Amino acid sequence: MTENAVVDVPDRDLLTIGAFAARARLSAKALRLYDRLGLLSPAYVDEATGYRYYRADQVELARLVAMLRQLDMPLARIAEVVAAGDGPAAAELLGTYWADVEARVAGQRTLVGYLRGRLSGRGSEMYGRFVVEMVDVPEQVVITEMRHVPADELPAWIPASLGRLEKAAGECGGIADAPFVVYHAEASMESDGPVEACxxxxxxxxxxxxxxxxxxxxxxxxxxxxxxxxxxxxxTKAQVAYPQILAAYEAVEAWMKREGWEYAGHCREIYFADWETAVAEDAVCDVAFPVKRA
Structure with missing residues (x-):
């Protein structure tokens, strides 16, 4: 017996999974997946046979879930849209998701341009835009906050963390020098540091x-x-954005190699300007490596 077979159900208007799949223009396999993920449950499941049955008014919901899946929307966000029902709230959730997608694609497009420059052998040309200098920094007492933070969360976490620390610094004699962020390990899409705000x-x-x-x-x-x-x-503030900032790091590393310097600690970003009032062309940050003679 198949799930398209005629069996006794509480409501004779219910559709078998095969009939419902045909009406929704989906496969029975997709419907079973949506059920397993909690996105679209059958109206009735026969306890003896396990057969699934759906109401005709669930067709539009099934098609909505399928279309949202085609947008690569995460399951949790699909569930939010479904829970919001038809109306402005659901439309706003979709709009927010798509704005995030477009921002991610824009960042990926910039990264592709950067990588094309590197792969085509224009690395020295890209690094030539950056002037590398040396500075001796004396011993400092710092208050710090350390977290494991992936790259996509850094733009929000860094200013929030430094803001908390700067507020706390008022109870510790005041701020003595420019705040900075230390990367104790790589912060990327696959690695989350840890990162230390100081x-x-x-x-x-x-x-x-x-x-x-x-x-x-x-x-x-x-x-x-x-x-x-x-x-x-x-x-500048514009160059802080990923992946532009990668070129700054690599420019310093290329200079170190050329001039005979070795790493003497973790790389860091030193923020010496007011981020909120700065415009894209304003210098706001030093990308730095502690060094020692090779």
């Missing part, structure tokens, strides 16, 4: 007292950042 403060004893009393609850701590020699290049 704000230098003026009063170490007060900072340590504050960390013992309140910092732990805020997942912040105090440490001493040793004196370092940095090789760095200064970039």
């Amino acid at each position: 704000v230098p403060v003026s009063d170490e004893p007060t900072a340590r007292e504050w960390a013992a009393a309140e910092g732990r609850g805020r997942q912040m701590r105090v440490r001493v950042e040793p004196a370092r020699r940095l090789a760095y290049t200064r970039i």
Whole structure:
């Protein structure tokens, strides 16, 4: 016996999965998947046979789910659209999702252009746009917040974390120097660091007292950042965006190799300007590597 067979069901108007699939222009396999994922459940399942039956008014919902799947919408977001029903709320959820898709595609398009430049041998031309300099930074007392953060969450996490730390710095003698972010491991789509936001403060004893009393609850701590020699290049607000910032990092690394310097610590971004008021052409950040002589 198949699921298209005639059996007794509570409502004679219910459609077998085969009939419903034909009307919805979907396969029975797709309907079973939607049921398993919780996106479209049958109106009735026969306990003895396990056969699925659907109402005719579920056809439009089945077609909606299928079309949303064609947009590569994640299952959780499809469930949100379905739960919102027909109307402005569902349309707004779809619009938000598609804006995210377009932003991601725009970023991927920029990355493709960057990679084409590298693969076509124009790396030196791209790196030539960046001026690399050296600076000696003295020992600093910093309050920090460390998280595992994938690359796509960094644009939101960095300003939020530095904002929290800058606010806390007021209880630790004030901000002593430019805030910075240290990448203890790669932050990409496949790797999430960890990444450490740091704000230098003026009063170490007060900072340590504050960390013992309140910092732990805020997942912040105090440490001493040793004196370092940095090789760095200064970039604009527009160049901070991924993947443009990759060229800045690689330009510094190419300069280090050419000039005979080795890595002496984790790479970092030093934010010395007001991000909110800066425009795209304003210099806002130094991309830096701690270095030592090879």
